[in-house]
Amino acid sequence: MRRALLMAGGVVALAVPDILSLGIMEVLLISVFISAFFLIREERAFCLLCAGIPSAIMAGPVRGMLIMILLTGILLTEEGLLSERRELPGYIAFSGVAALSALVFGIFRHAGLPLIIIGVLVAGFALLIRVSEYRLKWRYEHEEPEI
Amino acid sequence: MEIRRPGMGIGALIVAFAGYSLIIDEPAAVIVVIVLSIFLMYRAVIFQRYSGEVAASLSVIRTVDKRTLRQGAAARVLSTASLSLPPGMQAEVCDLLPPVAEGRAPVYMPSENGLSASYELRLMAPGEARFAGVRLRLSDTFFSDTILCQGEAFRLPAMRAIPYGIAQDADGYGTYGTEIRKRGFLRGQETYSFRPYRRGDDLSMVDWKLSAKRDSFMVREPGRISGGSPLIIIDLPETGTDENSALAFFTLVGGVVEGALDASGTCRVLIISGANLITYLSPESGRDKFLLEMSRLAPVVRQSHLFRMPGRAVMDARRRALKGVAPLNRILQGTATTAFEVSVLDAMAVSGTGEAHLYSIYRGDLSHIGQTVLAAKRAGMRILLCVSRHEAGVAEKLREYRSDGIEVI
Numbered sequence: 001m002r003r004a005l006l007m008a009g010g011v012v013a014l015a016v017p018d019i020l021s022l023g024i025m026e027v028l029l030i031s032v033f034i035s036a037f038f039l040i041r042e043e044r045a046f047c048l049l050c051a052g053i054p055s056a057i058m059a060g061p062v063r064g065m066l067i068m069i070l071l072t073g074i075l076l077t078e079e080g081l082l083s084e085r086r087e088l089p090g091y092i093a094f095s096g097v098a099a100l101s102a103l104v105f106g107i108f109r110h111a112g113l114p115l116i117i118i119g120v121l122v123a124g125f126a127l128l129i130r131v132s133e134y135r136l137k138w139r140y141e142h143e144e145p146e147i
Numbered sequence: 148m149e150i151r152r153p154g155m156g157i158g159a160l161i162v163a164f165a166g167y168s169l170i171i172d173e174p175a176a177v178i179v180v181i182v183l184s185i186f187l188m189y190r191a192v193i194f195q196r197y198s199g200e201v202a203a204s205l206s207v208i209r210t211v212d213k214r215t216l217r218q219g220a221a222a223r224v225l226s227t228a229s230l231s232l233p234p235g236m237q238a239e240v241c242d243l244l245p246p247v248a249e250g251r252a253p254v255y256m257p258s259e260n261g262l263s264a265s266y267e268l269r270l271m272a273p274g275e276a277r278f279a280g281v282r283l284r285l286s287d288t289f290f291s292d293t294i295l296c297q298g299e300a301f302r303l304p305a306m307r308a309i310p311y312g313i314a315q316d317a318d319g320y321g322t323y324g325t326e327i328r329k330r331g332f333l334r335g336q337e338t339y340s341f342r343p344y345r346r347g348d349d350l351s352m353v354d355w356k357l358s359a360k361r362d363s364f365m366v367r368e369p370g371r372i373s374g375g376s377p378l379i380i381i382d383l384p385e386t387g388t389d390e391n392s393a394l395a396f397f398t399l400v401g402g403v404v405e406g407a408l409d410a411s412g413t414c415r416v417l418i419i420s421g422a423n424l425i426t427y428l429s430p431e432s433g434r435d436k437f438l439l440e441m442s443r444l445a446p447v448v449r450q451s452h453l454f455r456m457p458g459r460a461v462m463d464a465r466r467r468a469l470k471g472v473a474p475l476n477r478i479l480q481g482t483a484t485t486a487f488e489v490s491v492l493d494a495m496a497v498s499g500t501g502e503a504h505l506y507s508i509y510r511g512d513l514s515h516i517g518q519t520v521l522a523a524k525r526a527g528m529r530i531l532l533c534v535s536r537h538e539a540g541v542a543e544k545l546r547e548y549r550s551d552g553i554e555v556i
Contacts, residue, residue: 045288046156053160057175064175068182079153079288081235094189098182111168111177118184125188132195133148133292140202140296141280 004077007070008037008048014063014070015055029055045078065102069095148191154289157183187289194290197233202294204231207281207301209242212450215417215427217490218308221267223450224252228281229261235287240264243279243295245306247272270308277302307427309493342366376407376414378498378528380519382507383420386446392508392537393446399535399556400506401441408434415498416440421449422487422515427494453485453514488518495526502529504554509534509541513548520548 015030016022036051049071056067073091076082082091105114150158161183168176205228212223228240240262242252250268270276280297344353344364357365381400384393407414413430416437425447428437495503503523507516509532516532523530529551534542539555546553 046153049157050160053164053179056179057164057173059175061174061178065178065182068179072182072186079235081288084234087234090189090193094185097189098185101181101185102178105177105181106174108174108177111172111174114177115165115169115180118181122184122188125191129148129191129195136195136199136202137294140283140294140298142297 003082004074007074007077008033010070011052011055011067011074014067015059017063026055026058029058045075048078049075061102061106065099069098148194148290148292151286151289151291154187154190157187157289161187190287190289194285194287194292197236197287198285198292198294201230201232201236201238201285202283202296204229205240205281205283205296206230207240207296209278209303211304211306213306213424213490214304215307215309215424215490215494216270217486217493218273219269219271220308220486220490221269222306223265223267225263225265226255227258227260227263228255237286239284241282241284242266243282243297244268245270245276245278247274247276247308270306273308275305275307277305309427309490309497376500377502377504377531378415378417378495378500379404379407380417380419380503380505381444382505382515383418383425383444384446384508385421385511386448388446388508388510395535395537396506396508397441397444400444403504403506403533403556404437404441408437413437415500417491417494417498418444419491419515419519420447421512422451422453422485422518423447423449424487424490424494427497429497451487452512453487453518485518487515488522491519491522492526495522495528500528502531504531504533505550506533508538509545516545517548520550523550 011033012030015033016026033048033051033055036047040047052067052071052074056064056071058064059067072094073082076087076091081087105118108114161180164176164179164183167173168180207226207228209224209226211225213220216222224242226242230238230240232238240255242264244250244252245268247270248268249271250266252266252268253264255262255264278301280295280301283294283296285292285294342365344358344366348366352366354365354367379400384396404414404416413432413434414428414437415430416428418425418427418440426440428440432440505516505519509516520530520532531552531554532545532548532550533554533556534545536555542553542555
């Protein structure tokens, strides 16, 4: 909970960098996220992600990317998937790759091309995962377990 | 790999914001799509890696109360699994039954020894059957998958179903080795099986009708002369028997089986423990299998006990009745009183020999000895009770079982 609270604080801080120039829209969006964080109990992790995304879009590409990384961190913490130290390197690697990709795709001025590229990458990755899954299943269907 | 509800939710968000960014042409929405897509890929990789780890850590120990059982009879299975689960992963383990088995294997539930499941199954076809493995269902928040573990270690133990009720019905179809046990009116005329004619066979044993039907010479194999070595029945001692006696007994029966293998190349062994059938080793099992099974002999926990033996007068009366003509035997065979007696009778019928040697240390409840002797009589077999010379004192006590002889070895 403490870790999730820290991350939520990070989300709020990134969404509202300058309290003096705060518009009504920013106030509304951030209050939706804060309300969701303190009030929602059922399906909490997914609701927090949904509540935080509008703030990320409102914050712009760079701060938005950081907010998204924090939101996924909250999601994982709420689901108990960041409870052990061995989980952290994976999450840090994901954060690094996500930040790098966001910076690379940030050079495009329009949405079309980056979406096509990410679509192709996701399709290629899905194929790789399928092959790896097939190999794993084949191995346990035909071979002895390692002892 | 299947995607679960939260994963699908993230997928829906990706599609929704991809559409939004295309319509509005908003770069920040593209960033959302990119981060969420990479997040799903990262979780897929983690799930895949953890699945491999869990599958590698899975070990299953399965025990069945009867490894040799009558076709259609129920056997109780107790399976215990151990595995190590990474955080956020859930696993469901379930046995895959032998293809010829009827029953429902439940999902393993947590117990003091890890995960375990207890259930009943019935082998509906005769012959050897193995479990088809274990189904491991894994899931985390975003993905789930099913892995079938079907290596040899997950398929043990092998079970054997003894055919039931086909002996009198078969009509000589099939090739060599078909067990049909055609009964004749007089004792000694029963046909145990048919086999193709071999040079030197007595022509009077050719079954002309079947030969004409199959267009090749088929020879009857009488019950009395089929087989060669006697059926060796090993009665394993119960857990708690003193170690020296058990060791001496296992050495004795190991030597007997090895001797039979040396003499005729094969033998038939029925392993029981009290009123529990453990396994039946047919002549086709091969020398290595026999020796392996002999090396594995150990005292067992007896699951069921008879504590019930016909009295001396009843035994004598039944024996006198059994000395009558063959049709009477057929009627009496249907009056076998216990499941143990029925199973032993079937195993004896399948063995196809005319003689059985029973080896036991003869301690504790001996009611199953009486039942086995009676079953042998019903099957028309001679039965010898074999006693180790270290236990020679019980030989006198064994006379009341009315076997065909007591041999001190």
